[in-house]
Amino acid sequence: MRISAEQMDELVHTLASTMLERDGLRNILDTMLNSVFILSPDGVVIHLNRAASQLADAHPSELVGEPIHHVLRAESCWWELSLTEILHQGAIRNREVYFKSRMNRHIPTLFSASVQRIRDDHIAGIICCVQDVSEHIRLREALKNSHDSFQAIVHKSVDGIIIVDQDGMVCFANPAAVFLLGRNSQEMIGMHFGHPLIVDESTEVDIIRKNGDVGVAEMRAVASNWHGQNALLVSLRDVTENVRLREQLQQLSMEDPLTGLHNRRSFMLLAEQEVKASTRTGNHVAMIFIDLDGMKAINDTLGHKVGDHALLETASILRKVFRKSDLLSRQGGDEFLALVTNKETDDAELHNTQVLHRLEHEVFYRNSQSGRLYTLSLSIGVVLIDPSLHTDIEYYIQQADIAMYQAKKNKRMCRSQ
Amino acid sequence: MLINPDRPKEAEYTSNWVMCLYVAGQTPKSLAAIANLHRLCNKYLAGQFQIEIIDLLEYPELAEGDNIIAVPTLVRKRPGSVRKIIGNISDIERTLAALQIDAIVY
Numbered sequence: 001m002r003i004s005a006e007q008m009d010e011l012v013h014t015l016a017s018t019m020l021e022r023d024g025l026r027n028i029l030d031t032m033l034n035s036v037f038i039l040s041p042d043g044v045v046i047h048l049n050r051a052a053s054q055l056a057d058a059h060p061s062e063l064v065g066e067p068i069h070h071v072l073r074a075e076s077c078w079w080e081l082s083l084t085e086i087l088h089q090g091a092i093r094n095r096e097v098y099f100k101s102r103m104n105r106h107i108p109t110l111f112s113a114s115v116q117r118i119r120d121d122h123i124a125g126i127i128c129c130v131q132d133v134s135e136h137i138r139l140r141e142a143l144k145n146s147h148d149s150f151q152a153i154v155h156k157s158v159d160g161i162i163i164v165d166q167d168g169m170v171c172f173a174n175p176a177a178v179f180l181l182g183r184n185s186q187e188m189i190g191m192h193f194g195h196p197l198i199v200d201e202s203t204e205v206d207i208i209r210k211n212g213d214v215g216v217a218e219m220r221a222v223a224s225n226w227h228g229q230n231a232l233l234v235s236l237r238d239v240t241e242n243v244r245l246r247e248q249l250q251q252l253s254m255e256d257p258l259t260g261l262h263n264r265r266s267f268m269l270l271a272e273q274e275v276k277a278s279t280r281t282g283n284h285v286a287m288i289f290i291d292l293d294g295m296k297a298i299n300d301t302l303g304h305k306v307g308d309h310a311l312l313e314t315a316s317i318l319r320k321v322f323r324k325s326d327l328l329s330r331q332g333g334d335e336f337l338a339l340v341t342n343k344e345t346d347d348a349e350l351h352n353t354q355v356l357h358r359l360e361h362e363v364f365y366r367n368s369q370s371g372r373l374y375t376l377s378l379s380i381g382v383v384l385i386d387p388s389l390h391t392d393i394e395y396y397i398q399q400a401d402i403a404m405y406q407a408k409k410n411k412r413m414c415r416s417q
Numbered sequence: 418m419l420i421n422p423d424r425p426k427e428a429e430y431t432s433n434w435v436m437c438l439y440v441a442g443q444t445p446k447s448l449a450a451i452a453n454l455h456r457l458c459n460k461y462l463a464g465q466f467q468i469e470i471i472d473l474l475e476y477p478e479l480a481e482g483d484n485i486i487a488v489p490t491l492v493r494k495r496p497g498s499v500r501k502i503i504g505n506i507s508d509i510e511r512t513l514a515a516l517q518i519d520a521i522v523y
Contacts, residue, residue: 192499204505
């Protein structure tokens with residue numbers, strides 16, 4: 001039976017309606033989130049689902065029978081151009097089209113359409129699927145903004161940031177890392193950095209710059225992701241200056257700033273340990289109090305600069321005469337202390353006597369050299385430490401002080417006689 | 418302590434385990450790392466290890482050649498592929514795991 005084109009269209013409409021009803025296709029279409037328009041071959045809306053009517057901002061009854069390009073308005077000729085393509089290729093997929101709804105909402109969409117044929121030579125209709133991608137685009141923009149912000153933060157960060165892949169290779173280095181390590185980013189990328197031993201905790205490491213300079217960095221590695229692969233984000237904070245200051249402070253807190261000998265605090269600490277250890281080792285320990293005579297007179301008549309010189313000279317004599325293993329300190333003013341340790345097997349008394357002789361000799365020698373305005377004189381008091389009686393360092397310092405004063409007095413008596 | 422500028426070539430390594438520790442100077446930190454490595458090897462790899470210590474202050478050119486950015490860095494050269502770990506190796510458990518000593522020895 002031969003039928004006309006009009007009859008065929010009518011048949012298709014009837015068939016489509018019947019199928020929609022019979023298979024519950026209408027219900028299925030209505031549950032879909034994407035908008036579906038069923039069009040006649042000339043682009044008139046025959047049926048649309050609920051999402052489609054919401055997209056177009058109109059009731060379905062206002063839209064059925066309307067040409068699709070009146071329902072979904074876009075730049076001129078979009079439908080003519082799309083139709084040509086649809087008819088030529090049979091379908092188009094995910095074209096980005098900005099539609100304007102009846103309420104003049106601008107809706108970014110992905111537009112797909114396919115031709116439905118009954119026979120090879122006859123088009124029954126066109127099914128269009130329109131996906132509202134407003135939310136995707138919003139998220140994409142937000143993601144891009146967040147990515148841009150992340151990039152900006154990483155780029156401007158004062159901390160060096162490098163990303164290391166699972167093989168320990170550097171995938172990324174920010175400008176601060178490039179600066180910190182003294183290598184350019186091309187040299188950094190692909191470099192075998194290795195694996196930080198400790199993750200999620202800070203650790204101090206020495207950093208080796210390309211020119212061989214060594215700095216100190218606080219390194220912290222955290223698990224991260226780089227292009228979908230597990231990676232480590234390693235941040236390096238330059239703490240070279242802080243560490244240098246810390247070490248200086250540490251040293252200052254242990255040292256007498258003028259002479260570089262131990263200060264009172266560190267001497268007490270170390271002497272206490274030494275005396276405690278002597279109970280175990282059997283070593284003989286002696287406390288020697290050394291006082292620089294006439295210090296006040298030197299300061300008053302020759303000035304503090306010469307006074308400092310006299311203290312430095314005394315420290316230099318002590319360094320020369322005592323062993324490196326002995327503890328030497330300036331307690332303050334013109335008072336010095338030495339803690340001398342002799343092994344159990346040594347003749348401690350002999351050694352201490354020798355030390356006193358050497359001190360006397362060294363002072364004599366220096367005084368015999370011309371070139372300074374004062375005469376150096378030291379008063380010395382020695383006490384042997386017996387940890388079985390006392391372990392209190394202060395007690396022995398006091399005893400050595402008394403012995404020193406006695407020596408000073410004797411010296412004065414000798415001089416006055 | 419072995420500070421070895423004339424490094425053996427790959428073929429000259431005779432032990433199953435070859436460790437190379439990079440340090441910067443004879444600082445207390447470096448000395449602690451060296452002592453820790455010896456302790457670890459003696460305990461877990463007795464008789465089958467070789468240790469190389471490279472002081473990068475003495476041989477700075479080796480930092481560039483061996484891609485050393487931070488120290489202490491410990492490189493396991495043998496067995497298996499090269500494995501480089503960075504940081505304080507005083508934590509024996511972590512170091513063993515990072516060097517995969519458990520997996521290889523036992």
